[in-house]
Amino acid sequence: MNLYFQLDLYLYNDNLYLYLESGVVPSPLEQFEIIPFLPMKIGDLYFSFTNPSLFMLLTLSLVLLLVHFVTKKGGGKSVPNAWQSLVELIYDFVPNLVNEQIGGLSGNVKQQFFPCIFVTFTFLLFCNLQGMIPYSFTVTSHFLITLGLSFSIFIGITIVGFQRNGLHFLSFLLPAGVPLPLAPFLVLLELISYCFRALSLGIRLFANMMAGHSLVKILSGFAWTMLCMNDLLYFIGDLGPLFIVLALTGPELGVAISQAHVSTISICIYLNDATNLHQ
Amino acid sequence: MLEGAKSIGAGAATIASAGAAVGIGNVFSSLIHSVARNPSLAKQLFGYAILGFALTEAIALFALMMAFLILFVF
Numbered sequence: 001m002n003l004y005f006q007l008d009l010y011l012y013n014d015n016l017y018l019y020l021e022s023g024v025v026p027s028p029l030e031q032f033e034i035i036p037f038l039p040m041k042i043g044d045l046y047f048s049f050t051n052p053s054l055f056m057l058l059t060l061s062l063v064l065l066l067v068h069f070v071t072k073k074g075g076g077k078s079v080p081n082a083w084q085s086l087v088e089l090i091y092d093f094v095p096n097l098v099n100e101q102i103g104g105l106s107g108n109v110k111q112q113f114f115p116c117i118f119v120t121f122t123f124l125l126f127c128n129l130q131g132m133i134p135y136s137f138t139v140t141s142h143f144l145i146t147l148g149l150s151f152s153i154f155i156g157i158t159i160v161g162f163q164r165n166g167l168h169f170l171s172f173l174l175p176a177g178v179p180l181p182l183a184p185f186l187v188l189l190e191l192i193s194y195c196f197r198a199l200s201l202g203i204r205l206f207a208n209m210m211a212g213h214s215l216v217k218i219l220s221g222f223a224w225t226m227l228c229m230n231d232l233l234y235f236i237g238d239l240g241p242l243f244i245v246l247a248l249t250g251p252e253l254g255v256a257i258s259q260a261h262v263s264t265i266s267i268c269i270y271l272n273d274a275t276n277l278h279q
Numbered sequence: 280m281l282e283g284a285k286s287i288g289a290g291a292a293t294i295a296s297a298g299a300a301v302g303i304g305n306v307f308s309s310l311i312h313s314v315a316r317n318p319s320l321a322k323q324l325f326g327y328a329i330l331g332f333a334l335t336e337a338i339a340l341f342a343l344m345m346a347f348l349i350l351f352v353f
Contacts, residue, residue: 215343258329
Protein backbone atom coordinates (compact mmCIF):
# COMPACT_ATOMS: atom_id res chain seq x y z
CA MET A 1 0.00 0.00 0.00
CA ASN A 2 2.70 2.40 1.07
CA LEU A 3 4.78 1.48 -1.92
CA TYR A 4 1.98 2.28 -4.32
CA PHE A 5 1.26 5.50 -2.55
CA GLN A 6 4.84 6.64 -2.93
CA LEU A 7 4.93 5.59 -6.54
CA ASP A 8 1.73 7.48 -7.23
CA LEU A 9 3.11 10.58 -5.62
CA TYR A 10 6.20 10.26 -7.75
CA LEU A 11 4.21 9.75 -10.90
CA TYR A 12 1.71 12.52 -10.35
CA ASN A 13 3.78 15.17 -8.63
CA ASP A 14 6.92 14.34 -10.53
CA ASN A 15 8.61 15.19 -7.27
CA LEU A 16 12.12 13.82 -7.28
CA TYR A 17 12.55 14.28 -3.56
CA LEU A 18 9.75 11.90 -2.63
CA TYR A 19 11.11 9.35 -5.04
CA LEU A 20 14.53 9.55 -3.49
CA GLU A 21 13.05 9.24 0.00
CA SER A 22 11.04 6.16 -0.77
CA GLY A 23 13.98 4.13 -2.07
CA VAL A 24 11.56 2.26 -4.32
CA VAL A 25 12.74 1.66 -7.85
CA PRO A 26 9.97 2.01 -10.41
CA SER A 27 9.70 -0.11 -13.51
CA PRO A 28 12.66 0.31 -15.86
CA LEU A 29 10.25 0.94 -18.70
CA GLU A 30 8.93 4.06 -17.02
CA GLN A 31 11.57 6.22 -18.68
CA PHE A 32 9.90 5.62 -22.04
CA GLU A 33 6.61 7.11 -20.93
CA ILE A 34 5.13 9.64 -23.34
CA ILE A 35 3.81 12.72 -21.56
CA PRO A 36 1.71 15.23 -23.49
CA PHE A 37 2.85 18.81 -22.81
CA LEU A 38 0.31 20.59 -24.98
CA PRO A 39 -2.71 18.29 -25.35
CA MET A 40 -4.33 18.77 -28.73
CA LYS A 41 -6.96 16.74 -30.48
CA ILE A 42 -8.13 17.40 -34.01
CA GLY A 43 -11.15 15.20 -34.54
CA ASP A 44 -10.01 11.68 -33.75
CA LEU A 45 -6.36 12.49 -34.39
CA TYR A 46 -4.00 12.88 -31.48
CA PHE A 47 -1.77 15.85 -32.27
CA SER A 48 -0.38 16.60 -28.82
CA PHE A 49 3.01 18.16 -28.36
CA THR A 50 4.68 15.44 -26.29
CA ASN A 51 8.13 14.88 -24.87
CA PRO A 52 9.29 12.96 -27.99
CA SER A 53 8.33 15.96 -30.10
CA LEU A 54 10.21 18.24 -27.75
CA PHE A 55 13.34 16.13 -27.85
CA MET A 56 13.19 15.73 -31.62
CA LEU A 57 12.98 19.51 -31.96
CA LEU A 58 15.84 19.82 -29.47
CA THR A 59 17.98 17.41 -31.51
CA LEU A 60 17.22 19.23 -34.73
CA SER A 61 17.98 22.64 -33.28
CA LEU A 62 21.20 21.39 -31.68
CA VAL A 63 22.47 19.96 -34.96
CA LEU A 64 21.41 23.03 -36.93
CA LEU A 65 23.03 25.36 -34.39
CA LEU A 66 26.24 23.33 -34.48
CA VAL A 67 26.40 23.41 -38.26
CA HIS A 68 25.42 27.08 -38.32
CA PHE A 69 28.13 28.19 -35.93
CA VAL A 70 30.75 26.11 -37.69
CA THR A 71 29.95 27.46 -41.15
CA LYS A 72 29.47 31.07 -40.05
CA LYS A 73 31.25 33.83 -42.01
CA GLY A 74 31.47 32.02 -45.32
CA GLY A 75 32.52 28.58 -44.14
CA GLY A 76 34.97 27.53 -41.43
CA LYS A 77 38.65 28.14 -40.99
CA SER A 78 41.41 26.24 -42.76
CA VAL A 79 42.70 25.11 -39.37
CA PRO A 80 39.53 23.77 -37.73
CA ASN A 81 38.79 24.00 -34.03
CA ALA A 82 37.24 21.07 -32.15
CA TRP A 83 33.62 21.78 -33.18
CA GLN A 84 34.46 22.28 -36.80
CA SER A 85 36.48 19.08 -36.97
CA LEU A 86 33.54 17.22 -35.38
CA VAL A 87 31.20 18.45 -38.12
CA GLU A 88 33.82 17.73 -40.77
CA LEU A 89 34.27 14.24 -39.35
CA ILE A 90 30.55 13.52 -39.67
CA TYR A 91 30.40 15.13 -43.08
CA ASP A 92 33.38 13.11 -44.34
CA PHE A 93 32.06 9.88 -42.88
CA VAL A 94 28.77 9.70 -44.78
CA PRO A 95 29.99 10.22 -48.39
CA ASN A 96 32.51 7.40 -47.85
CA LEU A 97 29.65 5.18 -46.75
CA VAL A 98 27.50 6.15 -49.72
CA ASN A 99 30.33 5.70 -52.22
CA GLU A 100 31.27 2.34 -50.77
CA GLN A 101 27.78 0.89 -50.71
CA ILE A 102 26.03 2.41 -53.70
CA GLY A 103 28.41 1.14 -56.34
CA GLY A 104 27.99 1.05 -60.10
CA LEU A 105 26.43 4.47 -60.32
CA SER A 106 27.99 7.64 -61.63
CA GLY A 107 29.15 10.24 -59.10
CA ASN A 108 26.22 12.44 -59.99
CA VAL A 109 23.63 9.92 -58.89
CA LYS A 110 25.40 9.22 -55.62
CA GLN A 111 25.33 12.92 -54.94
CA GLN A 112 21.58 12.83 -55.46
CA PHE A 113 21.04 10.40 -52.60
CA PHE A 114 23.72 11.77 -50.31
CA PRO A 115 21.72 14.58 -48.62
CA CYS A 116 18.89 12.26 -47.61
CA ILE A 117 21.24 9.66 -46.17
CA PHE A 118 23.31 12.34 -44.45
CA VAL A 119 20.25 13.80 -42.74
CA THR A 120 19.07 10.35 -41.65
CA PHE A 121 22.46 9.54 -40.21
CA THR A 122 22.84 12.83 -38.35
CA PHE A 123 19.32 12.67 -36.96
CA LEU A 124 19.73 9.11 -35.69
CA LEU A 125 23.20 9.79 -34.31
CA PHE A 126 22.20 12.84 -32.34
CA CYS A 127 18.91 11.32 -31.14
CA ASN A 128 20.78 8.29 -29.85
CA LEU A 129 23.50 10.34 -28.23
CA GLN A 130 21.07 12.79 -26.68
CA GLY A 131 19.23 9.88 -25.11
CA MET A 132 22.37 9.00 -23.17
CA ILE A 133 22.11 12.20 -21.12
CA PRO A 134 20.52 11.27 -17.77
CA TYR A 135 16.87 12.33 -17.39
CA SER A 136 16.52 13.07 -21.06
CA PHE A 137 14.27 11.14 -23.40
CA THR A 138 15.46 8.75 -26.09
CA VAL A 139 13.40 9.46 -29.17
CA THR A 140 14.66 6.38 -31.02
CA SER A 141 13.55 4.02 -28.26
CA HIS A 142 9.97 4.21 -29.52
CA PHE A 143 9.08 1.96 -32.37
CA LEU A 144 6.42 4.39 -33.41
CA ILE A 145 9.22 6.74 -34.42
CA THR A 146 11.78 4.27 -35.77
CA LEU A 147 9.15 2.33 -37.72
CA GLY A 148 7.71 5.58 -39.08
CA LEU A 149 11.19 6.48 -40.30
CA SER A 150 12.00 3.05 -41.72
CA PHE A 151 8.63 2.62 -43.48
CA SER A 152 8.86 6.01 -45.14
CA ILE A 153 12.42 5.23 -46.25
CA PHE A 154 11.30 1.81 -47.50
CA ILE A 155 8.46 3.32 -49.55
CA GLY A 156 10.85 5.96 -50.90
CA ILE A 157 13.39 3.32 -51.93
CA THR A 158 10.70 1.28 -53.69
CA ILE A 159 9.59 4.39 -55.59
CA VAL A 160 13.21 5.10 -56.57
CA GLY A 161 13.54 1.51 -57.77
CA PHE A 162 10.48 1.74 -59.99
CA GLN A 163 11.53 5.16 -61.24
CA ARG A 164 15.00 4.01 -62.31
CA ASN A 165 14.17 0.56 -63.67
CA GLY A 166 10.50 0.75 -64.57
CA LEU A 167 8.79 -2.62 -64.42
CA HIS A 168 12.22 -4.28 -64.65
CA PHE A 169 12.36 -3.61 -60.95
CA LEU A 170 10.12 -6.66 -60.50
CA SER A 171 12.98 -8.85 -61.75
CA PHE A 172 14.49 -8.07 -58.36
CA LEU A 173 12.16 -10.73 -56.98
CA LEU A 174 13.58 -13.50 -59.16
CA PRO A 175 17.32 -14.13 -59.18
CA ALA A 176 18.75 -15.03 -62.57
CA GLY A 177 19.25 -18.68 -63.50
CA VAL A 178 16.53 -20.16 -61.31
CA PRO A 179 14.78 -23.30 -62.60
CA LEU A 180 11.20 -22.48 -63.55
CA PRO A 181 9.38 -24.85 -61.15
CA LEU A 182 11.10 -23.15 -58.23
CA ALA A 183 10.15 -19.64 -59.37
CA PRO A 184 6.82 -19.20 -57.51
CA PHE A 185 8.34 -20.11 -54.17
CA LEU A 186 11.37 -17.93 -54.72
CA VAL A 187 9.27 -14.95 -55.73
CA LEU A 188 7.22 -15.36 -52.57
CA LEU A 189 10.32 -15.71 -50.40
CA GLU A 190 12.05 -12.73 -51.97
CA LEU A 191 8.90 -10.65 -51.60
CA ILE A 192 8.67 -11.51 -47.91
CA SER A 193 12.34 -10.78 -47.34
CA TYR A 194 12.01 -7.50 -49.25
CA CYS A 195 9.05 -6.37 -47.15
CA PHE A 196 10.66 -7.53 -43.95
CA ARG A 197 13.50 -5.09 -44.53
CA ALA A 198 11.26 -2.19 -43.58
CA LEU A 199 10.39 -3.89 -40.32
CA SER A 200 13.89 -5.03 -39.43
CA LEU A 201 15.37 -1.59 -40.07
CA GLY A 202 13.08 0.01 -37.52
CA ILE A 203 12.95 -2.80 -34.97
CA ARG A 204 16.73 -3.15 -34.84
CA LEU A 205 17.26 0.46 -33.84
CA PHE A 206 14.35 0.47 -31.42
CA ALA A 207 15.35 -2.80 -29.73
CA ASN A 208 18.95 -1.69 -29.31
CA MET A 209 18.02 1.61 -27.78
CA MET A 210 15.27 0.27 -25.54
CA ALA A 211 17.21 -2.75 -24.29
CA GLY A 212 20.33 -0.72 -23.58
CA HIS A 213 18.52 1.97 -21.65
CA SER A 214 16.45 -0.53 -19.67
CA LEU A 215 19.59 -2.47 -18.81
CA VAL A 216 21.34 0.61 -17.44
CA LYS A 217 18.20 1.53 -15.52
CA ILE A 218 17.85 -1.94 -13.99
CA LEU A 219 21.50 -2.03 -12.94
CA SER A 220 21.35 1.44 -11.45
CA GLY A 221 18.22 0.23 -9.64
CA PHE A 222 20.34 -2.49 -8.03
CA ALA A 223 22.89 0.12 -6.96
CA TRP A 224 20.11 2.33 -5.59
CA THR A 225 18.47 -0.46 -3.60
CA MET A 226 21.84 -1.35 -2.09
CA LEU A 227 22.48 2.27 -1.16
CA CYS A 228 19.12 2.48 0.60
CA MET A 229 19.84 -0.48 2.89
CA ASN A 230 21.39 1.83 5.54
CA ASP A 231 24.27 -0.53 6.23
CA LEU A 232 27.96 0.30 6.04
CA LEU A 233 28.83 -3.01 4.41
CA TYR A 234 26.24 -2.51 1.70
CA PHE A 235 27.33 1.09 1.33
CA ILE A 236 30.88 -0.02 0.50
CA GLY A 237 29.66 -2.92 -1.65
CA ASP A 238 27.50 -0.46 -3.54
CA LEU A 239 30.59 0.67 -5.44
CA GLY A 240 30.41 -2.63 -7.38
CA PRO A 241 27.07 -2.11 -9.18
CA LEU A 242 27.78 1.61 -9.46
CA PHE A 243 31.03 0.90 -11.27
CA ILE A 244 29.28 -1.61 -13.55
CA VAL A 245 26.69 1.03 -14.47
CA LEU A 246 29.48 3.50 -15.15
CA ALA A 247 31.36 0.97 -17.28
CA LEU A 248 28.20 0.04 -19.15
CA THR A 249 27.69 3.63 -20.21
CA GLY A 250 30.76 3.34 -22.44
CA PRO A 251 29.46 0.43 -24.58
CA GLU A 252 26.08 2.14 -24.54
CA LEU A 253 27.60 5.19 -26.21
CA GLY A 254 29.30 2.84 -28.67
CA VAL A 255 25.95 1.20 -29.44
CA ALA A 256 24.37 4.62 -29.95
CA ILE A 257 26.97 5.50 -32.58
CA SER A 258 27.20 2.07 -34.20
CA GLN A 259 23.42 1.71 -34.52
CA ALA A 260 23.20 4.99 -36.40
CA HIS A 261 26.03 3.68 -38.59
CA VAL A 262 24.39 0.27 -39.13
CA SER A 263 21.01 1.80 -39.99
CA THR A 264 22.66 4.10 -42.50
CA ILE A 265 24.60 1.23 -44.07
CA SER A 266 21.41 -0.83 -44.34
CA ILE A 267 19.62 2.05 -46.04
CA CYS A 268 22.52 2.39 -48.49
CA ILE A 269 22.47 -1.36 -49.23
CA TYR A 270 18.70 -1.33 -49.84
CA LEU A 271 19.05 1.71 -52.06
CA ASN A 272 21.83 0.02 -54.00
CA ASP A 273 19.66 -3.09 -54.46
CA ALA A 274 16.78 -0.97 -55.70
CA THR A 275 18.84 1.03 -58.20
CA ASN A 276 21.24 -1.64 -59.43
CA LEU A 277 19.11 -4.80 -59.12
CA HIS A 278 21.35 -7.52 -57.68
CA GLN A 279 24.52 -6.54 -59.47
CA MET B 280 0.76 -18.21 -10.57
CA LEU B 281 0.91 -15.51 -13.21
CA GLU B 282 4.03 -14.02 -11.65
CA GLY B 283 5.75 -17.39 -11.70
CA ALA B 284 4.77 -18.01 -15.29
CA LYS B 285 6.09 -14.56 -16.22
CA SER B 286 9.43 -15.29 -14.60
CA ILE B 287 9.68 -18.65 -16.33
CA GLY B 288 8.82 -17.03 -19.65
CA ALA B 289 11.35 -14.26 -19.21
CA GLY B 290 13.99 -16.77 -18.20
CA ALA B 291 13.21 -18.91 -21.21
CA ALA B 292 13.48 -15.88 -23.48
CA THR B 293 17.08 -15.36 -22.41
CA ILE B 294 18.09 -18.77 -23.79
CA ALA B 295 18.29 -16.99 -27.13
CA SER B 296 21.44 -15.24 -25.86
CA ALA B 297 23.28 -18.53 -26.42
CA GLY B 298 22.80 -18.20 -30.17
CA ALA B 299 23.92 -14.58 -30.15
CA ALA B 300 26.99 -15.55 -28.13
CA VAL B 301 27.94 -18.13 -30.75
CA GLY B 302 27.34 -15.57 -33.49
CA ILE B 303 29.44 -12.85 -31.90
CA GLY B 304 32.20 -15.32 -31.14
CA ASN B 305 32.11 -16.43 -34.75
CA VAL B 306 32.38 -12.86 -36.02
CA PHE B 307 35.45 -12.08 -33.96
CA SER B 308 37.13 -15.44 -34.49
CA SER B 309 36.79 -14.88 -38.23
CA LEU B 310 38.26 -11.42 -37.76
CA ILE B 311 41.30 -12.84 -35.96
CA HIS B 312 41.74 -15.54 -38.63
CA SER B 313 41.55 -13.02 -41.44
CA VAL B 314 43.91 -10.55 -39.79
CA ALA B 315 46.39 -13.34 -39.12
CA ARG B 316 46.31 -14.24 -42.80
CA ASN B 317 46.54 -10.69 -44.09
CA PRO B 318 47.48 -8.12 -41.44
CA SER B 319 47.53 -5.28 -43.95
CA LEU B 320 43.73 -5.43 -44.23
CA ALA B 321 43.24 -5.16 -40.46
CA LYS B 322 41.60 -1.73 -40.46
CA GLN B 323 39.08 -2.50 -43.19
CA LEU B 324 38.22 -5.88 -41.69
CA PHE B 325 37.70 -4.36 -38.27
CA GLY B 326 35.03 -2.09 -39.75
CA TYR B 327 33.23 -5.08 -41.24
CA ALA B 328 33.57 -6.97 -37.96
CA ILE B 329 32.00 -4.15 -35.98
CA LEU B 330 29.16 -4.04 -38.48
CA GLY B 331 28.64 -7.79 -38.15
CA PHE B 332 28.85 -7.51 -34.39
CA ALA B 333 26.16 -4.82 -34.30
CA LEU B 334 23.87 -6.87 -36.55
CA THR B 335 24.34 -10.00 -34.42
CA GLU B 336 23.95 -8.14 -31.17
CA ALA B 337 20.64 -6.75 -32.40
CA ILE B 338 19.27 -10.29 -32.53
CA ALA B 339 20.29 -10.85 -28.91
CA LEU B 340 18.50 -7.65 -28.01
CA PHE B 341 15.31 -8.91 -29.66
CA ALA B 342 15.34 -11.68 -27.07
CA LEU B 343 16.09 -9.24 -24.27
CA MET B 344 13.24 -7.07 -25.49
CA MET B 345 10.92 -10.08 -25.36
CA ALA B 346 11.98 -10.74 -21.78
CA PHE B 347 11.25 -7.12 -20.84
CA LEU B 348 7.89 -7.22 -22.56
CA ILE B 349 6.94 -10.40 -20.72
CA LEU B 350 8.08 -9.03 -17.36
CA PHE B 351 6.81 -5.48 -17.47
CA VAL B 352 4.15 -5.04 -20.10
CA PHE B 353 1.78 -7.96 -19.71
